[in-house]
Amino acid sequence: MLKDTLQPLSQRLQREGLDALLLGPSSDLEYLAGLRLFADERFKGIVVLSDGRLFSIVPRLYREQMEAVLGPECPQALWDDAEGFLEKVTALWKDFGLHGKTVAVNDGVRAVDLLDLEAAVPGTRFINGHRIVEAMRLIKSPEEMDLLRHAARIADEAFSALLPFIRPGVREGEVARKLEDLLVEKGADGLSFPTIVASGPNGSNPHFMGKSRVLCEGDPVVIDFGCTFQGYCSDTTRTVFVGKASEEDRALYQVVLEANLAGEAAAREGSTAQDVDRATRSVIEKAGYGKYFINRTGHGIGVAVHEAPYIMEGNLQVLEKGMAFSVEPGIYIPGRLGIRIEDIVLVTDRGPEPLSHFTKEITIV
Amino acid sequence: MLKDTLQPLSQRLQREGLDALLLGPSSDLEYLAGLRLFADERFKGIVVLSDGRLFSIVPRLYREQMEAVLGPECPQALWDDAEGFLEKVTALWKDFGLHGKTVAVNDGVRAVDLLDLEAAVPGTRFINGHRIVEAMRLIKSPEEMDLLRHAARIADEAFSALLPFIRPGVREGEVARKLEDLLVEKGADGLSFPTIVASGPNGSNPHFMGKSRVLCEGDPVVIDFGCTFQGYCSDTTRTVFVGKASEEDRALYQVVLEANLAGEAAAREGSTAQDVDRATRSVIEKAGYGKYFINRTGHGIGVAVHEAPYIMEGNLQVLEKGMAFSVEPGIYIPGRLGIRIEDIVLVTDRGPEPLSHFTKEITIV
Numbered sequence: 036m037l038k039d040t041l042q043p044l045s046q047r048l049q050r051e052g053l054d055a056l057l058l059g060p061s062s063d064l065e066y067l068a069g070l071r072l073f074a075d076e077r078f079k080g081i082v083v084l085s086d087g088r089l090f091s092i093v094p095r096l097y098r099e100q101m102e103a104v105l106g107p108e109c110p111q112a113l114w115d116d117a118e119g120f121l122e123k124v125t126a127l128w129k130d131f132g133l134h135g136k137t138v139a140v141n142d143g144v145r146a147v148d149l150l151d152l153e154a155a156v157p158g159t160r161f162i163n164g165h166r167i168v169e170a171m172r173l174i175k176s177p178e179e180m181d182l183l184r185h186a187a188r189i190a191d192e193a194f195s196a197l198l199p200f201i202r203p204g205v206r207e208g209e210v211a212r213k214l215e216d217l218l219v220e221k222g223a224d225g226l227s228f229p230t231i232v233a234s235g236p237n238g239s240n241p242h243f244m245g246k247s248r249v250l251c252e253g254d255p256v257v258i259d260f261g262c263t264f265q266g267y268c269s270d271t272t273r274t275v276f277v278g279k280a281s282e283e284d285r286a287l288y289q290v291v292l293e294a295n296l297a298g299e300a301a302a303r304e305g306s307t308a309q310d311v312d313r314a315t316r317s318v319i320e321k322a323g324y325g326k327y328f329i330n331r332t333g334h335g336i337g338v339a340v341h342e343a344p345y346i347m348e349g350n351l352q353v354l355e356k357g358m359a360f361s362v363e364p365g366i367y368i369p370g371r372l373g374i375r376i377e378d379i380v381l382v383t384d385r386g387p388e389p390l391s392h393f394t395k396e397i398t399i400v
Numbered sequence: 401m402l403k404d405t406l407q408p409l410s411q412r413l414q415r416e417g418l419d420a421l422l423l424g425p426s427s428d429l430e431y432l433a434g435l436r437l438f439a440d441e442r443f444k445g446i447v448v449l450s451d452g453r454l455f456s457i458v459p460r461l462y463r464e465q466m467e468a469v470l471g472p473e474c475p476q477a478l479w480d481d482a483e484g485f486l487e488k489v490t491a492l493w494k495d496f497g498l499h500g501k502t503v504a505v506n507d508g509v510r511a512v513d514l515l516d517l518e519a520a521v522p523g524t525r526f527i528n529g530h531r532i533v534e535a536m537r538l539i540k541s542p543e544e545m546d547l548l549r550h551a552a553r554i555a556d557e558a559f560s561a562l563l564p565f566i567r568p569g570v571r572e573g574e575v576a577r578k579l580e581d582l583l584v585e586k587g588a589d590g591l592s593f594p595t596i597v598a599s600g601p602n603g604s605n606p607h608f609m610g611k612s613r614v615l616c617e618g619d620p621v622v623i624d625f626g627c628t629f630q631g632y633c634s635d636t637t638r639t640v641f642v643g644k645a646s647e648e649d650r651a652l653y654q655v656v657l658e659a660n661l662a663g664e665a666a667a668r669e670g671s672t673a674q675d676v677d678r679a680t681r682s683v684i685e686k687a688g689y690g691k692y693f694i695n696r697t698g699h700g701i702g703v704a705v706h707e708a709p710y711i712m713e714g715n716l717q718v719l720e721k722g723m724a725f726s727v728e729p730g731i732y733i734p735g736r737l738g739i740r741i742e743d744i745v746l747v748t749d750r751g752p753e754p755l756s757h758f759t760k761e762i763t764i765v
Binding site for chain 1: 424436438440441459460461462463464465481482483505506507509510511512513514515516526527528529530577581584589593604605606607609611694695696706707710712713714715732734
């Protein structure tokens with residue numbers, strides 16, 4: 036994979052006047068090289084130069100993995116635990132003529148390591164380079180679109196199979212675990228993020244991470260979940276009701292559903308990311324719940340579950356076919372409930388293509 | 401929790417001549433405040449000043465969660481997706497008099513965010529502060545030791561229940577998934593890292609992350625796994641053999657076992673981390689396999705699965721009672737196999753206390 040992505044990346048660095056890009060463990064490296072590095076306290080990175088050369092800096096125990104990805108001829112700064120990484124980096128920095136140059140860093144590099152690096156190679160100018168590979172990932176190829184569709188299909192199947200399991204007396208964590216098992220059973224490689232199951236008042240925290248509340252009759256339950264298929268992510272939210280839904284909750288649900296449909300309809304070539312955000316937000320604002328829609332409408336998706344384009348006010352990125360992002364408006368009323376409905380939408384030349392097919396009509400389980 | 405840890409932390413900052421510490425999503429925040437923040441592209445942090453004041457910087461959608469942890473009176477720089485975090489940070493930087501001061505950052509802050517911050521609050525001196533909270537976490541309290549014991553007990557029970565499942569024809573990924581289910585069934589909150597199941601030649605990569613190889617008769621299978629209990633981690637490795645083990649593999653296994661036992665025996669008050677590393681390494685070197693033991697002997701453990709003390713050459717940290725770390729020597733022969741045996745050991749005034757009780761004698765399944 037790296038062979039195909041290396042040339043476009045080095046050309047991009049040249050165009051932006053950068054001498055090199057340092058990539059830490061990140062979705063960028065998964066995209067560029069199919070390389071999944073475990074992010075921990077041991078520094079690991081790949082440096083790509085604008086002239087197309089590259090080298091890696093990894094602990095010795097990663098030698099085999101790096102050689103499999105980069106080939107045996109690629110220079111590796113293999114460092115041992117007892118010595119640390121800085122000495123090896125300094126030597127390669129010199130070999131590759133990087134002293135005094137401008138080096139971008141991506142979002143996989145830790146600030147503490149950057150501070151140590153800055154001290155080890157003084158004179159090098161480091162800049163925020165998180166947008167460099169992001170820009171390459173923005174438009175999905177037909178193959179990537181198929182992988183996103185496949186991941187969404189697995190998610191649909193798992194969610195359908197989950198419904199009978201949602202009932203009063205079950206804990207949020209049990210529902211989450213069951214759904215994760217079903218995702219794997221239906222063919223997922225793994226999860227794109229830890230499953231969120233937020234019942235009743237817990238739903239008002241969009242990123243709720245608890246597990247312990249027991250589901251009660253009448254609860255709205257926000258279920259936000261995603262899996263990966265060949266490295267590509269799904270991301271879906273449905274809010275279902277346990278046993279019954281009050282008239283008031285049904286009315287709120289309809290507002291969120293209308294907002295979701297308006298946002299998806301706006302996901303067209305030539306519109307902007309901001310247009311999509313405004314489409315969902317104006318529905319919720321008109322219904323009088325604007326202050327309870329506390330986050331952006333969505334985020335792009337691919338090898339990472341959050342990537343460009345971010346669907347929000349102020350983002351004037353023009354939508355093009357091949358872009359993929361979530362449309363996930365919500366109403367979050369502290370202490371009372373949350374309701375969110377989310378699909379991934381592909382921008383195509385036939386219009387918006389939502390990837391989830393599980394019903395968005397109100398579902399009482 | 402934060403109430404108890406805030407004063408020691410601010411005193412430590414004073415002693416080190418630092419004005420503040422910026423903490424991103426990290427095990428430090430789990431330790432200090434029981435706060436688990438999802439690390440993603442949205443900047444989140446807590447700034448603790450040496451005078452004991454503090455404030456948070458989080459996206460608006462985290463308001464409720466932060467208030468629950470920090471209390472309603474703690475200043476929060478709540479930023480909206482459309483505006484970004486820098487404006488809010490700059491305002492609070494001024495309110496708290498941080499311009500021109502020395503601010504340490506911990507390992508939860510991303511380099512890309514630090515670069516943006518440096519530009520937003522010029523004159524502030526940022527330094528690598530990853531050791532500040534690490535030092536507070538080094539000695540476990542009796543309550544923390546009990547949580548580590550409990551997590552290890554869950555791991556023992558799950559591993560015993562796993563054994564009948566390991567047989568020729570099963571895939572590595574299936575074994576991993578089964579073990580993860582068993583950990584949760586036995587009472588784990590979650591996993592401390594993605595389970596490693598590395599069979600046959602895959603075992604020579606200590607951090608192997610594949611899933612697809614099918615287990616064969618005679619394979620050594622390295623199984624490295626961990627769970628959390630009330631936030632505290634377990635970490636165990638056993639290498640088991642499928643159906644049979646060759647004489648040669650048995651001999652290698654005995655070398656690793658002897659190294660493991662020698663390392664555990666060296667985990668005593670007054671010894672150094674380096675002494676423990678040398679104890680395991682000398683056994684493997686004497687047997688002629690030194691070049692195949694490619695990593696450090698171990699790492700500390702607590703709310704993070706890797707933390708100080710790191711058990712390696714050059715680390716002269718004197719061991720004290722209450723320290724907890726892994727002893728995990730291994731032999732890794734590229735293209736052939738890996739063998740690793742790992743326990744967590746507590747340093748106590750009664751000597752070393754290994755936390756795993758599952759047998760380390762060679763196990764044929």
